[in-house]
Amino acid sequence: MSVSVTAYDDLMAFQRETEALAQVMGRLGWDQETVMPRGAAQQRAEEMGALEGVLHRRRTDPRIGDWLAGIDAGALDDVGRAQLRHIRRSYQRATRLPDTLSAELARITSRAQGIWAEARAAGDVAHFLPTLAEVVRLKREEAAALAQGGDLYDALLDDYEPGATAAGLGAMFDRMRPRLVELRERVMGAATPPAALHGTFPAAGQMAVAHQIATHFGYDWRHGRLDHSVHPFTSGSGADVRITTRVDEAEPLGCLYSTLHEVGHGAYEQGIAPDYALSPLGNGVSMGVHESQSRIYENQLGRSRAFCGWLHGRMADTFGDAGAVGADAFYGAVNRVHAGYIRTEADEVHYNLHIMLRFDLERALIAGTLEVADLEEAWNTRFAHDFGVAVDTPAHGVLQDVHWSVGLFGYFPTYTLGNVYAGCLNLALRAAVPTLDADLARGDAGPATAWLRENVQRHGGLYEPAEVIERACGFAPHEGPLLDYLDAKFGALYGV
Amino acid sequence: MSVSVTAYDDLMAFQRETEALAQVMGRLGWDQETVMPRGAAQQRAEEMGALEGVLHRRRTDPRIGDWLAGIDAGALDDVGRAQLRHIRRSYQRATRLPDTLSAELARITSRAQGIWAEARAAGDVAHFLPTLAEVVRLKREEAAALAQGGDLYDALLDDYEPGATAAGLGAMFDRMRPRLVELRERVMGAATPPAALHGTFPAAGQMAVAHQIATHFGYDWRHGRLDHSVHPFTSGSGADVRITTRVDEAEPLGCLYSTLHEVGHGAYEQGIAPDYALSPLGNGVSMGVHESQSRIYENQLGRSRAFCGWLHGRMADTFGDAGAVGADAFYGAVNRVHAGYIRTEADEVHYNLHIMLRFDLERALIAGTLEVADLEEAWNTRFAHDFGVAVDTPAHGVLQDVHWSVGLFGYFPTYTLGNVYAGCLNLALRAAVPTLDADLARGDAGPATAWLRENVQRHGGLYEPAEVIERACGFAPHEGPLLDYLDAKFGALYGV
Numbered sequence: 001m002s003v004s005v006t007a008y009d010d011l012m013a014f015q016r017e018t019e020a021l022a023q024v025m026g027r028l029g030w031d032q033e034t035v036m037p038r039g040a041a042q043q044r045a046e047e048m049g050a051l052e053g054v055l056h057r058r059r060t061d062p063r064i065g066d067w068l069a070g071i072d073a074g075a076l077d078d079v080g081r082a083q084l085r086h087i088r089r090s091y092q093r094a095t096r097l098p099d100t101l102s103a104e105l106a107r108i109t110s111r112a113q114g115i116w117a118e119a120r121a122a123g124d125v126a127h128f129l130p131t132l133a134e135v136v137r138l139k140r141e142e143a144a145a146l147a148q149g150g151d152l153y154d155a156l157l158d159d160y161e162p163g164a165t166a167a168g169l170g171a172m173f174d175r176m177r178p179r180l181v182e183l184r185e186r187v188m189g190a191a192t193p194p195a196a197l198h199g200t201f202p203a204a205g206q207m208a209v210a211h212q213i214a215t216h217f218g219y220d221w222r223h224g225r226l227d228h229s230v231h232p233f234t235s236g237s238g239a240d241v242r243i244t245t246r247v248d249e250a251e252p253l254g255c256l257y258s259t260l261h262e263v264g265h266g267a268y269e270q271g272i273a274p275d276y277a278l279s280p281l282g283n284g285v286s287m288g289v290h291e292s293q294s295r296i297y298e299n300q301l302g303r304s305r306a307f308c309g310w311l312h313g314r315m316a317d318t319f320g321d322a323g324a325v326g327a328d329a330f331y332g333a334v335n336r337v338h339a340g341y342i343r344t345e346a347d348e349v350h351y352n353l354h355i356m357l358r359f360d361l362e363r364a365l366i367a368g369t370l371e372v373a374d375l376e377e378a379w380n381t382r383f384a385h386d387f388g389v390a391v392d393t394p395a396h397g398v399l400q401d402v403h404w405s406v407g408l409f410g411y412f413p414t415y416t417l418g419n420v421y422a423g424c425l426n427l428a429l430r431a432a433v434p435t436l437d438a439d440l441a442r443g444d445a446g447p448a449t450a451w452l453r454e455n456v457q458r459h460g461g462l463y464e465p466a467e468v469i470e471r472a473c474g475f476a477p478h479e480g481p482l483l484d485y486l487d488a489k490f491g492a493l494y495g496v
Numbered sequence: 497m498s499v500s501v502t503a504y505d506d507l508m509a510f511q512r513e514t515e516a517l518a519q520v521m522g523r524l525g526w527d528q529e530t531v532m533p534r535g536a537a538q539q540r541a542e543e544m545g546a547l548e549g550v551l552h553r554r555r556t557d558p559r560i561g562d563w564l565a566g567i568d569a570g571a572l573d574d575v576g577r578a579q580l581r582h583i584r585r586s587y588q589r590a591t592r593l594p595d596t597l598s599a600e601l602a603r604i605t606s607r608a609q610g611i612w613a614e615a616r617a618a619g620d621v622a623h624f625l626p627t628l629a630e631v632v633r634l635k636r637e638e639a640a641a642l643a644q645g646g647d648l649y650d651a652l653l654d655d656y657e658p659g660a661t662a663a664g665l666g667a668m669f670d671r672m673r674p675r676l677v678e679l680r681e682r683v684m685g686a687a688t689p690p691a692a693l694h695g696t697f698p699a700a701g702q703m704a705v706a707h708q709i710a711t712h713f714g715y716d717w718r719h720g721r722l723d724h725s726v727h728p729f730t731s732g733s734g735a736d737v738r739i740t741t742r743v744d745e746a747e748p749l750g751c752l753y754s755t756l757h758e759v760g761h762g763a764y765e766q767g768i769a770p771d772y773a774l775s776p777l778g779n780g781v782s783m784g785v786h787e788s789q790s791r792i793y794e795n796q797l798g799r800s801r802a803f804c805g806w807l808h809g810r811m812a813d814t815f816g817d818a819g820a821v822g823a824d825a826f827y828g829a830v831n832r833v834h835a836g837y838i839r840t841e842a843d844e845v846h847y848n849l850h851i852m853l854r855f856d857l858e859r860a861l862i863a864g865t866l867e868v869a870d871l872e873e874a875w876n877t878r879f880a881h882d883f884g885v886a887v888d889t890p891a892h893g894v895l896q897d898v899h900w901s902v903g904l905f906g907y908f909p910t911y912t913l914g915n916v917y918a919g920c921l922n923l924a925l926r927a928a929v930p931t932l933d934a935d936l937a938r939g940d941a942g943p944a945t946a947w948l949r950e951n952v953q954r955h956g957g958l959y960e961p962a963e964v965i966e967r968a969c970g971f972a973p974h975e976g977p978l979l980d981y982l983d984a985k986f987g988a989l990y991g992v
Binding site: 016017018020021023024027028031035036037038039040042043044046047049050051053054220221222223224225238239240242277278 | 512513516517519520523524527531532533534535536538539540542543545546547549550716717718719720721734735736738773774
């Protein structure tokens, strides 16, 4: 065994323990949001802080640098080189940040989330602004340390979407926005829009249908489970990938489509080649690709007319007429476009407009061309322009999302990037599986999930994000397929 | 601030992180036994192994030795000195064990548990013996490393019950055994023994009554929860102390009294002074004292005639006549003495005889005076003598308990020590709270739990185990009160 192979093996063994400990952190997060006793929050923060300290020391351990220097990458196969690429990136990021900055960021953001929640509840933007200004100041410092002279926002974005740039995303968003605003206006002017569901839908019935949906989309219960939480999420990698959903007895579609969204995230993690488990390749490769899976499951597949036919049958079995007479009316209700302030409640037509607004504002904050003091006004002006209504209260505007309070700058655009990727994958999938709609109409998502597993999910972190989409689709990802899909679907549904 | 105080503060800050990480390990254990997806077992073992590695490195970190050497204990108060006593003991034990031995023990015992389970299922003692011999060999090595020339068994016992000795326990057990055998024979010869409950008791009803019992005994739901598991257990310290129980629809008393047993363990952890949280004083001081709390809740309080009157009412509310007509018959069913092979199903009269058998055998194995090859015969001979029946199959005999397969030698006697302590505490509690039976008859365990919290639970690890019992009772603990209690209770109930 050569010296370089020994260094590689040692590095990978060390990394495997780190990945296992990172999984433990994920378990604590799951526990906190689902089953933890209410009075345990403060102690839990300390438990997670202690584990975070362990992880930080491991991620900045100088032995990683020594091992990396001692490896002859030429002696490795593709998988080995991809592992090294991830480890090198992560080590470089971790060691470029001064410990004091990491600690200060952790301290401020853990406090800021509480202050943001207070400000949102009170509708008091001013209460949050000094803290937000502090977060922005520290994130700019972080970006400067990471960017080494490059673009500040790109340095933050790189943590969520390696290879993406603000310039590239900005140009794409600028191409998308006029078409989306135009589609929105057409749809909102339709003469006979579909109606929402009405009725009461007992929680047990919603969870039973949610279980059926997950099963039909191939979610693996031997390596997962479905629970309630306030905000739905997916947690864990490898052999233990759990999803959650929320339940509102007046509105069942939130539960069902949140489930299907998380099934997409979960199927991605469950679909990664088992050989990659507890290695840097054993997680979804980026937020954008992750979101492409949740979005294609939720929207292009789950909100299709074909699948809605099958789902309407399950709703009728469970809830009688389900508040929508007939499968067509149910399909309309599932895809109802409605003006709304809240990103997380937005339909497919509005959703990306919410993201572009945030992207432009946070990019300006990090660039220093927008002051925190001017943020609310900038938000409200832009919202009125893109959505045609005025923000009525800060909880419906600049205070609605938790992201900025916890330091997530550069994260928002990956949602729309995920939608764009989902549009591309949908095009390629339908070409590869001509029976798709007939399958979905029977509730059989097997061929769709098999294609996604084979072409996207199993690769984990093996390829760069854009590369995995291009390999699956046979073309470089772009916004066209998503916009065409939205035009066709909502034009037909709304008769506009 | 003096140098010694700085060393103390540094040591305690380091220790606090270790305690927080130990709590994380507890969360993983809870998760594994209650909610973990079945297919996640192998990955979970690796996650726990990685965390165990972190804990081991912290517990043997040479800085602990430096800090301990730098502290002037004379400058500390009682609490500080007690903290140091725990840290010093734990550091000494951890550093006396060679890393290779710890690793080998971890490897063998994790394998041995599976082999034991196979052997038990197949009734094949020979399948388990080579592995058990290996475990015994390693435990003797461990004991030799720890004992430094002292008694081998004492060195193992010390991990569970600091200050106890095999000689002292052995002498006490030898005093107890003739009286227990004699009581057992009297009771089993009774003319009209009480009858068991008959009927079907739906799981939801059992869990509802179990919740009521826990609530009436002061279990704090803000800092805990109750779930199902195959084997009931308590997990966690400080602000997050969870309990589990099991449910058999044909036999509700197992669920209810397992719950009350775990409520005793849980109340102890929840009752420790909050100042001690995440410090060495923030856990129950020993297995024996822990078991004293679970046993007095379960038996001296929970199986009393007074509390059974209240509980019979809840059973009747939930299940109709509850299979026992009248509170007296219910009290009889709760305290029914029955010959049985299985320790965990044993009544108060038989239970300690099960322990003494195991104590004598494991002490001989560690001393080297009994060979593993002769273990089954020794078990069966002793069982026939003490219980008056022959073991019919190894799963009912030498293969029934998991303990030895996972390396728990020196643990069994703490169960009976807990019973002895519970007997002492019951005597003192009844003297201090003359209204106890009237309170329990109303389902009010408040005065009892308040006395136990004040006199035992809140101290956590502040005093040595026997010392905390002596302080609570006003006399040195001994077996007399337990034996007198058993004689009086079962003599009256069985009319013998």
